[in-house]
Amino acid sequence: MRIDRERATQVTVRDQPAKEHRRTRQRAAVDEVLDETEDFISAQELHALLRTRGAGVGLATVYRTLQTLADDGRVDVLRSDAGEAVYRRCVREEHHHHLVCRSCGATVEIAGPTVERWAKSVADQHGYTDVSHTLEIFGTCPRCAA
Amino acid sequence: MRIDRERATQVTVRDQPAKEHRRTRQRAAVDEVLDETEDFISAQELHALLRTRGAGVGLATVYRTLQTLADDGRVDVLRSDAGEAVYRRCVREEHHHHLVCRSCGATVEIAGPTVERWAKSVADQHGYTDVSHTLEIFGTCPRCAA
DNA sequence: TCAAGACTGACAACCATTGTCAAAACAGCC
DNA sequence: GGCTGTTTTGACAATGGTTGTCAGTCTTGA
Ligand SMILES: [Zn+2]
Ligand SMILES: [Zn+2]
Ligand SMILES: [Zn+2]
Ligand SMILES: [Zn+2]
Numbered sequence: 159m160r161i162d163r164e165r166a167t168q169v170t171v172r173d174q175p176a177k178e179h180r181r182t183r184q185r186a187a188v189d190e191v192l193d194e195t196e197d198f199i200s201a202q203e204l205h206a207l208l209r210t211r212g213a214g215v216g217l218a219t220v221y222r223t224l225q226t227l228a229d230d231g232r233v234d235v236l237r238s239d240a241g242e243a244v245y246r247r248c249v250r251e252e253h254h255h256h257l258v259c260r261s262c263g264a265t266v267e268i269a270g271p272t273v274e275r276w277a278k279s280v281a282d283q284h285g286y287t288d289v290s291h292t293l294e295i296f297g298t299c300p301r302c303a304a
Numbered sequence: 305m306r307i308d309r310e311r312a313t314q315v316t317v318r319d320q321p322a323k324e325h326r327r328t329r330q331r332a333a334v335d336e337v338l339d340e341t342e343d344f345i346s347a348q349e350l351h352a353l354l355r356t357r358g359a360g361v362g363l364a365t366v367y368r369t370l371q372t373l374a375d376d377g378r379v380d381v382l383r384s385d386a387g388e389a390v391y392r393r394c395v396r397e398e399h400h401h402h403l404v405c406r407s408c409g410a411t412v413e414i415a416g417p418t419v420e421r422w423a424k425s426v427a428d429q430h431g432y433t434d435v436s437h438t439l440e441i442f443g444t445c446p447r448c449a450a
Numbered sequence: 451t452c453a454a455g456a457c458t459g460a461c462a463a464c465c466a467t468t469g470t471c472a473a474a475a476c477a478g479c480c
Numbered sequence: 481g482g483c484t485g486t487t488t489t490g491a492c493a494a495t496g497g498t499t500g501t502c503a504g505t506c507t508t509g510a
Contacts, residue, residue, distance in 0.1 A: 180456060180507055202497075216459040221498065241387055241467085242497065257430055266430050272422045277441050284403055284412050286443030293439045295423050297432030326476055326487060348466070362490040367467065387498085388466065 179226060184215045188223045192233060197263035198244035236294055259299035268295070325372060330361045334369045338379060343409035344390035382440055405445035414441070 179185070191204055199207075205220045215223075224245050227233040233245045234256070246265065248254065254269040273293065281289040325331070337350055345353075351366045361369075370391050373379040379391045380402070392411065394400065400415035419439065427435040 182457065182506075184458070200497090218460085218499080219458055222457085237383060237387065240497085241383070241389070243387070257427060257432060259432065260434075266432075268426050270422065270426070273419055276416065276418045276422075280414050280416070281403060281441055281443050285446035285449075286403060286405065286441070287449050288406075289441060289443035291439065291441040293437065295427055295432075295435060295437040297427050297435035300431035303431075303433050328475070328488065330489070346466090364468080364491085365489055368488085386466085 183213075184219050185223050187213045187215055188220060188227075192227075192245070192247040195246070197265060198234075198236065198238075198246040198258070200238065200242050200244045202242070204245075255293045255295070257295045257297065259302055260296050261298055261302040264299045264301070329359075330365050331369050333359045333361055334366060334373075338373075338391070338393040341392070343411060344380075344382065344384075344392045344404075346384065346388050346390045348388070350391075401439045401441070403441045403443065405448055406442050407444055407448040410445045410447070 187208055188204065191199070191207055201217070201221050201224055204224070205215065205217050208215045208220070224233065224243075228235050228245065232247070234248050235243055235245055236256070238244050248267060250267050250269065252269070253274075254267045255273075257266040257268050258264070277291045278289065281287075333354055334350065337345070337353055347363070347367050347370055350370070351361065351363050354361045354366070370379065370389075374381050374391065378393070380394050381389055381391055382402070384390050394413060396413050396415065398415065399420075400413045401419075403412040403414050404410070423437045423439075424435065427433075
């Protein structure tokens with residue numbers, strides 16, 4: 159089994175800061191949607207959205223763009239219940255995790271030294287090196303619980 | 305977006321203990337493989353393995369069986385890099401997480417009140433209820449690092 | 451302006467997973 | 481053992497997200 163290092167929310171190791179990419183209309187369009195969107199969105203949803211706006215972008219291009227953004231650490235990725243990859247432009251640049259509402263998708267970015275330390279120490283105890291981790295918390299947000 | 309509550313490693317709420325299922329040759333075969341297998345294995349891999357052993361089981365049946373086991377909390381599930389679901393029979397019955405070697409797949413089950421408390425408190429702080437979480441740690445195990 | 455190379459998009463291909471449904475297997479009962 | 485209602489199975493089709501293809505287009509830097 160091979161674990162996905164790129165797509166999972168994890169400790170981002172930014173060795174090569176960010177390879178330059180060309181600025182194109184399509185990438186700008188995807189970027190814009192991501193900026194406006196609070197919740198995680200799938201490639202398919204983003205593609206459909208762009209379509210309705212007139213600024214159509216090829217589906218393959220949407221996928222490629224999101225992949226590039228994820229590789230560069232500019233968006234976070236996690237998987238919906240259907241195994242579909244969903245993307246989100248995040249406020250924090252640094253490593254963080256998410257507290258997501260199961261019902262409406264409302265997301266809070268969370269971070270803290272507690273878990274980071276814990277994860278590190280657990281890995282150390284077992285002699286594991288080059289460590290990363292994935293962590294997401296799900297629940298019902300106050301609004302949906304009301 | 306809808307988050308998967310069933311397939312992700314999380315706080316298992318075992319309300320209805322375990323609905324009875326019929327014992328069949330196919331389920332026994334799947335069970336046996338899971339018992340022998342240390343690492344996470346995908347439905348496809350398991351199916352192929354059963355095939356080579358002669359004790360063939362339909363692919364759909366393998367999927368259904370693994371799904372049932374996962375629903376009953378008898379196997380843990382996470383996703384490989386390809387987004388493929390991978391399964392593992394775990395030693396601990398209670399809630400736990402995994403420390404997985406990215407290279408060879410060697411897995412250590414981990415658990416601790418620290419993260420559980422932290423996750424709970426974070427959720428509480430933001431008013432989220434009915435909380436669950438997913439957490440996996442990846443790294444290079446001592447053997448592979450050597 | 452111009453060439454080199456990156457980017458795009460329509461479409462096909464891929465592949466894990468799920469749906470279908472008649473045939474077979476199971477469990478409990480006589 | 482047989483009977484019977486129910487569950488389970490499996491071959492196959494269908495679904496659906498994602499990636500591959502590749503000729504044509506666009507960016508960029510000189
Ligand atoms: Zn984020
Ligand atoms: Zn972290
Ligand atoms: Zn486990
Ligand atoms: Zn936990």
